[in-house]
Amino acid sequence: MPLAVYILGLSIFAQGTSELMLAGLLTGISNDLHVSIPQAGLLISAFAIGMLLGAPVLAIATQRWSRRTALLAFLAVFAATHVVAASTASYWLLFATRIVGAFVYAGFWSVGAATAIALVPETARGRAMSIVAGGLTVATIIGLPAGTFIGDHLGWRGAFWTVAGLSIAAMIAVFAKVPDTRPAEPPRVRAELRALAIRPVWLLFGTTVLTTAAQLVSFGYLGALLTETTRLAQNWVPVVLAVYGAGSLLGIAVGGRMADTHPTRTLVVGISGVIVTSALLASTAHHLAPVVVLVFLLGAFAFGTNPVLNSRVFTLAPAAVTLGPAGNVAAFNVGITVGPWLGGLAIGAGLGYPSVAWIGAALGVGALAFVGWSRALRPATATAAVAEPSVIA
Incomplete structure (x- = not known):
């Protein structure tokens, strides 16, 4: 299995941690931004909206890009949304960062899956996708409790800063090890x-x-x-x-x-x-x-x-x-x-x-x-x- 497939799984772990950790941060966000718990919970819905829209839109918008370029762009925007989120005192700006972050995360999923499939023979497609999707499973085991722990001890902003750092680390790994390829034919x-x-x-x-x-x-x-x-x-x-x-x-x-x-x-x-x-x-x-x-x-x-x-x-x-x-x-x-x-x-x-x-x-x-x-x-x-x-x- 190519190392690049594992790096794609690592990238999903970094982004998936953000998707999951919010469940343990709602109280802190509610108190800090002076909104109700249900309002804070809408941030989870915002992420779902971004995920639904992002995959098809970005798959079409980046269809002529090299796959590595698209993956790096998605990770860069994702990291930036978390820097903004960790720095803002505005609930609605935080809401917007959740939509935009999920939007590019969905794009990463679709392009990352196509990249992983292209790197392996047909007989290994399922295994490759289990490694990529396994990043989200590891985020369930490690990322969710770790994000909650960081939120409890360093505040919810600390959890967002941590995800930004993980996303930047994933960018470096993608740049170093994921081949700079394009689809065989323009989609x-x-x-x-x-x-x-x-x-x-x-x-x-x-x-x-x-x-x-x-x-x-x-x-x-x-x-x-x-x-x-x-x-x-x-x-x-x-x-x-x-x-x-x-x-x-x-x-x-x-x-x-x-x-x-x-x-x-x-x-x-x-x-x-x-x-x-x-x-x-x-x-x-x-x-x-x-x-x-x-x-x-x-x-x-x-x-x-x-x-x-x-x-x-x-x-x-x-x-x-x-x-x-x-x-x-x-x-x-x-x-x-x-x-x-x-x-x-x-x-x-x-x-x-x-x-x-x-x-x-x-x-x-x-x-x-x-x-x-x-x-x-x-x-x-x-x-x-x-x-x-x-x-x-």
């Missing part, structure tokens, strides 16, 4: 859109949305479930979240090994695991021991599907080297937005925190149905399969 937006406008690709994106939402609807309210339903002391919640992160790391490592040779099995096992784990989590939410085990399994099964969901579009739509990964990023972020929103509706309706896990199980059933639908589209012969591939190989 053509219309041709790429045509390549994506096929049912297997949209089923893949739909699977990504539902699988991600199934995972995030439970994870988004996991801390509240642990304290309100399981009755775990608040100071032990980060430990359980670390258990989730450990499961995620194991899942993405195993999924990366299986994604290229057994994409069907990887998706079916991973999504089925999310369904069963979510249902058991809802049923045993009042008991600590099974909850801890199930939290580990939820992270493992959910992230085990990640390498297939990230890499499969390059097989289904090889002509869409620019907009394919951008569509992936958008699909993931739709799922990230929809899952917690549905969970919030259930909690607001008085159904209790275990209900969010039942929603996760239902969303997982929908994702598995999409996989089955895609499998049914597979041509009967190998020749036809080459002409019209499906999500499942």
Whole structure:
């Protein structure tokens, strides 16, 4: 595996830490900028907005740039937004930096994925994407608690300064080790859109949305479930979240090994695991021991599907080297937005925190149905399969 792929994963870690750490900084931001906690929480929504828009827009805007130049530009802007954020006393300027930072972060995801895929043979695509996406998993395990720790001891601004420093370090590594290459042919937006406008690709994106939402609807309210339903002391919640992160790391490592040779099995096992784990989590939410085990399994099964969901579009739509990964990023972020929103509706309706896990199980059933639908589209012969591939190989 080329060193450049690991550097792309390191860059995702630096940026992903910023995406995750805000959950532990809201109180400090609220007190310092004299806004309410809900207002501070809107900064998370601002980041989601930037992520949804950034991938397709920047994929098109930078389509004629060399990939290294685009990656360096995205990292430079990301670092700059954090310098501004750490220096401002204005809530609305901070809000704007979150949108802009997420905007270029999404661009980095799409271009970085295309870069990683271009550096490895077809038989190693899933493994390469597991390393790139693994940067976000490491951010869950290390970046989130570290950002919270820094925020508690140096203030929320210290956490933003730290992310700026990590982003600059990532820039240096990208400049030194990522090849300065361009796509073999200048991307053509219309041709790429045509390549994506096929049912297997949209089923893949739909699977990504539902699988991600199934995972995030439970994870988004996991801390509240642990304290309100399981009755775990608040100071032990980060430990359980670390258990989730450990499961995620194991899942993405195993999924990366299986994604290229057994994409069907990887998706079916991973999504089925999310369904069963979510249902058991809802049923045993009042008991600590099974909850801890199930939290580990939820992270493992959910992230085990990640390498297939990230890499499969390059097989289904090889002509869409620019907009394919951008569509992936958008699909993931739709799922990230929809899952917690549905969970919030259930909690607001008085159904209790275990209900969010039942929603996760239902969303997982929908994702598995999409996989089955895609499998049914597979041509009967190998020749036809080459002409019209499906999500499942």
